[in-house]
Each structure stands twice: as C-alpha cells, then as structure tokens.
Amino acid sequence: MLGGYLGKILRINLTTGELKDTFFDEDVLRKYLGGSGLGARILYDETSPETDPLGPDNLLIFLTGPIEGTKMPNAGRYEVITRSPLTGSYGEANSGGKWGVRLKKAGYDGIIFKGISPKPVYLYINEGKPELLDASELWGKDTFKVDDLLREKHGKKACTCSIGPGGEKLSRLSCIMNDGNDGRTAGRCGVGAVMGSKRLKAICVDGNISTPVVKEAELNESVKKWAPIIMKNMEGLREGGTSCAVPFIEEIGDIPIKNWMGGSFDVEKLATPTMNATILSGRYSCANCSIRCGRIVTIKDGPYKCDETAGPEYETLALFGPNCMVDNLEAIAHANELCNRYGLDTIGTANAVSFAMEAYERGILSEEQLGCKARFGSEEDMIQIVHKIGKREDFGDVLADGTKIASEKLGGIALEFAVQQRGMEFPAHDPRYADSIGLQYATSPRGACHLSANCHGEEYGNAYSGYGFYDHGVVALENHSTEYKPEMNTELEHIMCLCDSMTCCKFLIGPMGDETGETITNWLSYITGWDLTKEELIKTGERIFNLKRMYLVRDGQSRKDDKLPQRMRKRRMTGGSADNIPDLDGMLDKYYELRGWDEFGIPTKEKLEELDLLGTL
C-alpha cells in the first residue's frame, strides 16, 4: 500500500497547451524516491546530449518528494531538474520556503514542462485543478511584484514561484524565486533561463489536500521526541543565520576574498553581532521548520532603504562582501534584494561582479565596455554591475551568462581568473581551505556545488561521524590533508542525494547525532509504508549519484572534466589556507576506486549492475 505517495505528476506541453496527470510505478518511486533522484531519472530518459537547454525539447521538472506535506521536520523543499544552460549538462537547483508544500497540497508531487508557449503564461493549480493562464501583464515584472499580483488575484494563501527579468532575458545566472520577498530561491544552473525560454512566468499553487501517512501515530510520536532536540541543537543557526560563523570562516581561510585571490579581510562589519544590531528585523523559517535560519532585514533610510525583506545568506554575504572587497552590510543586503527581484542567483552574480572587478583593475575590461567602473571595494560599482547584469546592458549582457562565457569573450588572462567548474561559479567555500571541498567541486554533477557533499561543516569541526547512516564512528579530519576525504565525500554524497530526493533540508543531517540515519529511515518508512532499512536507503543514494554521473558520461564527460579552475592551483599566500593546494589527482584516484568507477571516472558495468542501473541506461 502506498502512503499517498503516487508520484502524481502534472505534465504540460507548453507548445500545445496540453495538460495531463501521470503516475509512477511504486518500484520506480522506491528506487529514486522523488526530487532530484526521480528528476534525474526522468531527465536521463527524456533528454539527450543533443537537447538544447533553451530549446523546446528540454524539460523543466519541478519535484517534491514522499515526505512533502507531512509532519516530518524540515520537509518543505522542492527540486528543479533540467538540462542546464550554464553547465551544458545535468542541472538541478532546490529551494525551501512554503511553495513546495503548497504544491503538494494543491494535489501534485511535481510538474514537468516541455515545449515553448507561444505567449507568456503562468500555471495556476487550485486543489488539483491546473490551468495555464495569460501572463502578458506579468511579463517584465520583478519576482516580488509577481508574487504580490498573483496573490492579490488568487488569494493570500496561494504560493508562487516565478522568474524575473533575468530569466526572461535567458541569463544563465538566472534562478527561480518563490514566496515573494521571503526570497527563497532555486538558485543554480540557470534554471530561470529554462523557464524563460519556455515563456513560463510563474506557477501559483493553492489547496489543502493532505498527504496521507501510512503510520501516522508512529511518525507523530517520533517527531514529537526529536523536534525540540533539533531546535536546541540548531540554536546557533537560529541566532546568527547561515552567516553565523563568518569571523571564524575568514580566519581559517575558507571565505573568498578579492575574486578568490586570498589575503585577509576585516569582516567585523558584516558579522552576526553587527547584523543583529543594525538591519535584522526578524527570523524566517521554511515550512515545517523550527530552526528559522532565514534573515529578515529592514533598512530604514539611506540609499539602500528597504522594508522587511529577505536578508543575505552566508554565500551572498561572503561573495558580495569580501570577494568584492565590500564591507557595507546595507549595500550587500541591497545587492541581494536586487538579485532576488531580477531573479538572479546571488552566488553566480556576485562571482560575475568580482570577476568584472578583477578584469577592470587589470585593464582588460574598460569603463567604456562595462558602462561603469568596477573597482574592488566600491559598493556603488557593485550595485551598478548587478543592474547591468539584470538588464543585460553593456558588458553586463556578457556577464549575465556567467564567468566562463565572459572569460572566453575577454580571452587571455581573463581565462585564468574565472572561478568556476563545469561552467558554474564557486560558492563561498575555498578548496584551498579544505581538500574535501576541492574534491566535491570537481566531482559534483552540477559543477561547483557546496551541497553535493555538504562537507564544510565536517571540516570546520575536524570530525566526521557518518551520522548513523554509516557506523564507523567518528573520524578526525585535518583540513589541509587528503586523508579520509574521498571516503567521507562518497558517503556524504549518498546522504545528500537522499535529502534532495525525499526532499528535506540538509540541516536535518546532524542535529540528531548518531541516530540521524535510523530516525530518517523510520520516518520515511512510516510515511510510505515501505519497510526500509538504512542499507537500502544508502544504496538508493548511491544509485541516484551514479545516475547523475551517467548523465554527464553520456554527454562525453569523464576524469578530464573533474577539475578545479586555475586560481585554485595558486596559493592564497596569507591567512588560514595560505599554503594548501589540494592534491585533486590523488583524491580522484582513491575516490574512483571507492566508487567502483574506472580510471577515467566512468562507472563500471559491475557497479551499474549492483545498483540496478545497468539495463536502464
């Protein structure tokens, strides 16, 4: 018996306007769960190396997972899976907020878009009834405005996700935003451009359909026990948000500075005590979450004045801050707000700004080309460049497609300081600080991703436990060492694939300590009615990771593509990671061996057979 989890997917052909409900077989759902697992399966089966990411044959897949809409903590996320215009291959992005749960309550586990609409449309689903509606009035508007207008029309209980001008203009840095000025975002891989290419402006969902849970009493009881523990163990995150540890991260040399050149930066003006004492006006939590790591900020006056709006996360703060040499917290909050409104990934955009600053200061990008100056440390220049990227004006038109394309346009030494992998810009964790981060960026299917192994927390604490999914006890870690990093990343990648497929927040991995693995397995069993074991789940995570790898392999990728950009092979010279260059090749040898991949990084037949993938590729 299925616990209500039918894999009910709304399939929409935007070219013809046809809408159709479809379902997945239980064995497929059990093998791939939902979210990025099921999405990778669909994308593998229904796109090919010839599929143009911005053409009609690409799919734009929105998926929740089996736990969405239940009482399981931190179960409020959704995944977007598509062929990425930024990386040219497998792409995924996920987001929190309330939209994912509301989609489930509207009656669907997911939506798959194909084709291109003849005119701008948005999708409205109200309790199982989907309609494609005209979006000509919304086209050109920013994401906050779109949320206002749609909820004015369809009621305040409705949730929206949408693209801004960034996605409309097919910027490869564009994202999909949800929940208006709550500022939640499926940020990476240029998913906004895919939505823009389909002329799909927004998805507005409403409903109150509940998610059946097979063993509801057991779930409720267990959640009741764990909820306060999770809340307590994540107090620091609630207090300081994701940027709670900024001074520590600067000291150890993990934070990017001056377009990843390194050095040191006085982060005091950006740190939690400053934010809490100045612009912080509230704390935000996604659906089903008691951690409340989100920031709500208000700037009362001055050039960056704004009402209550989403504040910058750690990645945004670090990349618009030290990496652009800007120490004005209000300016950073404003840049964040601009990105949210334009519908631009702050990680990609901030990297594009710091890249432009370096190009400008080295004299290979002129003020005339860019339409403004681009000085490190200038908040005015930073804000202007964000506008230029959002509007695709002047050289902002090139930067809007990311640093790889911009560096190829400028040529010469610009190719040396575009800090990206597989075309995707680096998040704000430096591989020179911890070798596992380098291995993660090199091997993550979507490029430079800090959530693929999510290993920076382990490196901060110098310890890795396996979280009860793996029972090897606590392993001590040295940051500047390759020791145990391939082993750890391999395991964490399986666990993270599970999070992205169930789909739950990654902050749920950890606060339950060594009981995490068992507890999550139980919860998923209670919900679905499947008699799951940790071992089956781990294998599921491994299956999903290997499937994504095979998507890359089919596109011609192999070991040669598991790499780090030139700047990561240059020492930072000062600070906590001054002298470390990760031995990527040494780690890859070991990592491939552990994974059962051949010397070129291609899964062997034996491994694919072990994971029940062989006949499916």
Add this chain to the structure above:
Amino acid sequence: MLGGYLGKILRINLTTGELKDTFFDEDVLRKYLGGSGLGARILYDETSPETDPLGPDNLLIFLTGPIEGTKMPNAGRYEVITRSPLTGSYGEANSGGKWGVRLKKAGYDGIIFKGISPKPVYLYINEGKPELLDASELWGKDTFKVDDLLREKHGKKACTCSIGPGGEKLSRLSCIMNDGNDGRTAGRCGVGAVMGSKRLKAICVDGNISTPVVKEAELNESVKKWAPIIMKNMEGLREGGTSCAVPFIEEIGDIPIKNWMGGSFDVEKLATPTMNATILSGRYSCANCSIRCGRIVTIKDGPYKCDETAGPEYETLALFGPNCMVDNLEAIAHANELCNRYGLDTIGTANAVSFAMEAYERGILSEEQLGCKARFGSEEDMIQIVHKIGKREDFGDVLADGTKIASEKLGGIALEFAVQQRGMEFPAHDPRYADSIGLQYATSPRGACHLSANCHGEEYGNAYSGYGFYDHGVVALENHSTEYKPEMNTELEHIMCLCDSMTCCKFLIGPMGDETGETITNWLSYITGWDLTKEELIKTGERIFNLKRMYLVRDGQSRKDDKLPQRMRKRRMTGGSADNIPDLDGMLDKYYELRGWDEFGIPTKEKLEELDLLGTL
C-alpha cells in the same frame, strides 16, 4: 668589424616568384644571434595571431647561425621557424646533417619563404645564385628519392632538404628531411605541412664559399685542444647512439610504455648490444662532428629488408617500441624508414600509432574506421597504421594531424589519453620520472619538447653543474622532487636557446665540463669579432626565451596553457616512477618568480625592459 656574419638572408615570395637578398644590422644579430633567436624575432615581427599557419601569410624561415661553416665543433645544424599548424602558435624545429653547412657555403645564412607558389617548385642555390625551379617531376615522391634525383641533376656535392607525401598532404605530423637516407630531420611542429602549403618541395644547395673568422688562429688552436676531449667524453654515445642507455631508462621509469600507461617492458631485444650485433652497419656524423651518434643500419632479408639507411634514434625506438609494445627491432627500423620517406616526425607519428592502439583496444576506434587492426604489440598493425598516416587513408587521415585533433574527433575518453602539450606529442621522456621534465614540457614554447631545457641527462646523473655558464658548482638532484628544478630549467633554457641560435648541437653542452661556458663564449668571440662575455650570452639566451614566450602571450596563452595532459596526472603504478606525480603548480610558482613573470606567467614590464625587449613588442 663583422666576421663574415652579415645575417645574409634570401627572401622569397613564392606567390610572385620574387627573390631578394637582405641583411640584418649588427645590433640585431648580436641580440638574437641567428637560428631560433633571430627566427623568433622575424616571426614575431612579421606574423600575427591572425596568421593561418597553412596560409600565404605564414613565413617558413630556415636559419643557420654565426658559427655555421666554421671549424667550431658540432656547428652543423639549422633551424626552421614558422607559425606551427600543430601547436597553432610559435613553432620551431632543427636538424643536423650536412645541409645547414652547405647552405652557408652556398652563400646564405638563411632563407625566408612567404606566399604560396602557383605550382610545385624547388629552390636551387649554387654559390650565391638562387633559382626557383619546377618541381612537378618531384611532387609525390618520397624524400630519399627526391634527394637522389636532385643530386643526380645538380651534382653529388649538393645537399637537399625536402618534404615527402606527408608534407604535401599537409599532415600536421610532417617534417622536413635533409640529406636523403642519412635521415636527418627538422621533425617537430608540422613544419613539413607549412612547406607543403607553400608548394615548395625541396631546397638544394651547393657551393664552397667559406665563412670568414675574425680570429682564425685563436679558434683553431682552441678547437685543436678541445676536439679530442669532446670525442673521448662522448664515447658512449658513439658506441651506442642516442639509445645507448635504454635498459637504464626503462628501469628508472623514464621510457614510455603502452601509450604512456606505464608498467614494464623487456627492452633487451632493442638495446645497444642487440642492435650492434644485428642491424648496425655503420655510424654517422653530422658536419663538423666527431661524436658520430647517428646509426646506419642494414637489414639483409625478411619483410623489413633494407640497404644502408638511417637507424632509429632513442625517441623513435622508445615510441615505436615499448610505447606500442613492439619488441621487433627490424620492424621499428622499418617504421623509422617509412616515416623518413613519407616525411613524418617519428615522435608524433609513433604517438599517433600508440594512441590509435589504445583507442582500438578500448573499443572506441573500430577496425572498419581505421582500415586495419591496432593491437598493442603487433608490428604488422603498427606498420600498417604508419602507411595510413602517410597516405591519409581511413582514420589515418585524422591521425595525420596529431593526437590532439584525433582525440577531439573521437571525443569522450579519447581526450583522456592523447599525450600532448600545446598540441605537440610527447617525446620519450616521462614527467613522472623526473619533475624537471614535466616543468619543461609545460613551459616549452613549442609544447612537449625534450630539448627546451634538455634536462633528462641531469636527472639521469642526479647532478647539475651550470656547465660553467653559471658558476654555482654542482647541485645534487632527486628525480622525484621539485627541489631546484625551476632553477635548473631556467638556466638550461637559456643555454639551449644559445645552442639553437648559434646554431650548434646540444651534445656540445657537457663534454667540456665546467669550461663549457667560457670556451663557447670564446669561440663565438673569435668567429664574430664581438668581445663577448658569458654574462652577455646568458642574457641573450634569456632574451630569446622571453621573446618566444611573448609570441605565445600575444596569442592569448598564459599559465592556463602551461600544463600537462591528463595521463601525466595518473600514477604509472609499477617501475621506477611508479608513484610520482610532479607538483607542476608548485614548480610554476617558483619558475615564474625566478623568471620575473607575473602570476599568470606573463613577463613583467621590468623583465622585458631588462632584456631590451620592451620597445620591440
């Protein structure tokens, strides 16, 4: 007063048939000497990043140097400088034999070709009188035959250089051969294709014009003292040729095996005692040389029967031997002879064969595509593939343009095992054996070149002295270490630039021990009448190396292009270099610093000014 060294250059426009004598000013000659130094200067000034290597605007420059035609030992080489169709940027190749000296005796220090002849021609120079003559009878013939025909027509004293079918068919692996079946070759960078693109089949030179020497008595006296010492100190090379140390080179893990995968190989059947006892029928010396490192071989019967002809050098033996897993010496000698006749670089061609073998055995190159099998260890397959490359038949048509282009054609994992740098195939020394070799291949202007620093001899002997050019005494070297490698390579590159510019054989560096630097400086002073010091010469070498670097920089190259192919980042697993991966980035940091180059590997203004290059770029 100039000692006869006027930089007298014959300039030929092949499009119009115009011939013109030109001269260089003394200050230019003193700054760049001749050979690759003067050639790099001309190429920098008269080509650009837009110049198509196979188009009419490319130059094909043949240059000797100030010492050519004098009694200075080992002074019988010539350089070919051109924009390379193989590397797409700076290209050079040099050769010994007798042709270079004969060109000088014909009255010229060099020849520069530009344009494209409407029909096949050859150049004949007889004692200062140059003529372009019809080559329609020669077109299509192999290089040995061309030599026979031209010397039949113009007299046995005449010397020829020519291209074979390889150059005519614009193979990027094609070379320029000289002196018929003496088998001397300007092998690398696809210089044969440039000659073919210009429809220039051959250059036949004759004459007896002597090279004036300003202080002839002093030169004669010094040469008389040193000639027997050089001869004595190079006995091993005379006895065994360039492959005299093959068993040692296999043991230490320097020799390539199975398309650079590594492992071990029984080289007994290829080693000096075997060659001397079987096919060796004579020893060959270039003009003005008493070392006689060249091999003459005869195969009396069997499928590889041949009369006296040039035998395989070390590079050829290693790359057709262990790297193709072939242990039949006669088959290797035959493959060498075929390359010589087709006018193909044996280093590039043998790498293309081993690349094809790996692609075939991994199932990504079919027998049908290639037109034959390509099994490691099969001498028949090896010979067939050489023919296919020479004739550009089947997949041989692709292999004829080198492993980089072939790997791009095959795609996928083929990109992982094309062992090249800047597009040029690796010579038979493995960077995993000695870190200096890796640094050399990464930074040599023409790509994977073993003669740019010529450092393998130092690594074999575990010691580097500076050869009296640098007076720091003997430094001990560890092969599997980066220690002192940037320092050594920097110095050696200056010395080697001097050799290639004077132009003399690199075997002259060494046998005079610590007096090498002083002696060579004196000889060059006696010849030219310039009052040279070692310091001036070293600066000249550095100027030339930096000028070549600036040619690459102008083409958009920088640190990102100073790299090693994927296979060099994989351990050999067995043998003398089983576990070593050179730390290229660490060496590059130090190397750039020593060179006065910035973090991107670009010479600083200060360095260019110091070298009197700043205003000339």
